[in-house]
Amino acid sequence: MWKKGSALLLAGMLLLTGCAGEASLVRDSIVASIDKPNYDFQGTLKLTGDVEKLPAALGETAPDKQGQAILSAMKAGVTLKGSQLDVKNAKVQLEVNDDKVLRDNNLWTGDKKASVELVVSDDKVFVKSPLDSKYLLIDASTSEALTGLNENEQVNPAKLKEFQDKMNQLTLDFIKKYVGKYGYKLADAKNLGIETVTLPNGEKVEATHVTVKIDAKELVKMFFFTANDAVASQDVKTFAIDMMVLTNSLTEEMFPDLGKTTEAEKRANAEATINEILKEAKAWLDETGKVYTPEKIVEELKKEGFHNLAWNLDFYVDKNKMPVHQKSDLNVTFQSPEMKQPLTVGLYADQYAYNFGKATKYDVPAKDAGLTAEDLYKDEKAISNFSDKGFMRHFAQSMLDDVKWQKELEAEWAEETKATTP
Numbered sequence: 001m002w003k004k005g006s007a008l009l010l011a012g013m014l015l016l017t018g019c020a021g022e023a024s025l026v027r028d029s030i031v032a033s034i035d036k037p038n039y040d041f042q043g044t045l046k047l048t049g050d051v052e053k054l055p056a057a058l059g060e061t062a063p064d065k066q067g068q069a070i071l072s073a074m075k076a077g078v079t080l081k082g083s084q085l086d087v088k089n090a091k092v093q094l095e096v097n098d099d100k101v102l103r104d105n106n107l108w109t110g111d112k113k114a115s116v117e118l119v120v121s122d123d124k125v126f127v128k129s130p131l132d133s134k135y136l137l138i139d140a141s142t143s144e145a146l147t148g149l150n151e152n153e154q155v156n157p158a159k160l161k162e163f164q165d166k167m168n169q170l171t172l173d174f175i176k177k178y179v180g181k182y183g184y185k186l187a188d189a190k191n192l193g194i195e196t197v198t199l200p201n202g203e204k205v206e207a208t209h210v211t212v213k214i215d216a217k218e219l220v221k222m223f224f225f226t227a228n229d230a231v232a233s234q235d236v237k238t239f240a241i242d243m244m245v246l247t248n249s250l251t252e253e254m255f256p257d258l259g260k261t262t263e264a265e266k267r268a269n270a271e272a273t274i275n276e277i278l279k280e281a282k283a284w285l286d287e288t289g290k291v292y293t294p295e296k297i298v299e300e301l302k303k304e305g306f307h308n309l310a311w312n313l314d315f316y317v318d319k320n321k322m323p324v325h326q327k328s329d330l331n332v333t334f335q336s337p338e339m340k341q342p343l344t345v346g347l348y349a350d351q352y353a354y355n356f357g358k359a360t361k362y363d364v365p366a367k368d369a370g371l372t373a374e375d376l377y378k379d380e381k382a383i384s385n386f387s388d389k390g391f392m393r394h395f396a397q398s399m400l401d402d403v404k405w406q407k408e409l410e411a412e413w414a415e416e417t418k419a420t421t422p
Contacts, residue, residue, distance in 0.1 A: 377403045
């Protein structure tokens with residue numbers, strides 16, 4: 001999960017459910033859920049299709065055995081259960097349905113099933129399995145991309161958080177406004193009427209069942225509709241300008257040597273830039289639309305190896321317009337030039353949401369309960385906090401290797417700069 005899980009979910013579902021006709025109820029449920037991001041959830045997630053052939057299809061001549069094992073475990077499925085307190089705070093417990101392949105590849109041991117606990121707390125993400133003594137900590141607030149390139153260019157943490165909060169709220173407000181007006185009419189959306197949904201807490205809820213089916217042609221049509229709608233939308237234009245003004249303000253805080261501009265100057269510059277981008281986007285869409293019809297694009301995609309896409313979705317919305325049950329079954333068939341035959345892979349998800357407004361409370365780990373990639377770099381022995389009999393060691397080592405590589409590049413760059421400086 002990402003710390004802005006709800007915002008990401010809403011944005012991702014925009015094309016699928018913010019639509020007219022039978023699926024308008026689902027669109028309305030998205031808008032309603034923005035104001036109630038407090039709930040418990042439970043569901044399953046699994047990869048489908050020829051997952052074991054995927055690494056080879058992507059060009060890996062010697063696939064990583066442990067990576068393959070994790071893919072195979074994902075094909076068996078993962079059960080997830082947790083609570084979301086708001087768009088910045090959530091906890092989820094993931095348990096592998098069949099962990100035999102992990103045990104066979106020395107990625108898990110012990111009496112319990114392979115599982116991992118994930119806690120999202122504002123800018124921090126804590127991840128830990130029962131075999132580990134520490135959490136693997138991803139702290140966005142200490143990211144160099146946000147705090148600056150060196151100590152002289154770091155923005156005040158309180159100021160940074162203020163900018164982040166403004167951007168997050170701006171995004172949520174925009175999504176709510178735009179989704180509420182979105183008018184694409186899906187070709188295959190059906191209202192199957194009222195059905196009884198039994199939630200994980202035993203509660204029975206009457207909900208309207210809406211199905212949506214999407215193929216490659218429909219996806220292309222939605223893309224062009226949304227793109228054309230966006231370039232003509234005043235809401236999109238205003239959002240883009242506001243976001244650019246905030247981004248420029250943050251940049252000036254991070255790099256004071258660049259100088260300062262007034263709010264009026266920032267807005268005027270942003271408006272000029274966005275107007276030009278929208279103008280160019282409209283011209284591109286007008287020209288492309290004349291040459292490429294959805295049918296022609298699908299035909300071209302097939303020539304490039306993209307054979308088929310099938311996406312079946314089921315939404316169950318209660319009387320309060322809250323999405324209590326969702327199912328998604330996505331399958332993609334493709335073939336690269338090196339492949340002898342097409343490969344089909346997919347992702348299946350089935351999730352329940354309940355206890356809206358009264359999500360289960362939980363404890364957030366203390367900061368010293370986790371280790372970041374930087375911590376592991378400073379003390380490589382700390383990697384032992386992640387059991388070599390658990391899959392979290394695999395991810396921790398990967399993050400450590402990335403930091404090492406980055407540090408090596410920085411050292412090389414420093415040496416080259418020193419050598420060329422008069």
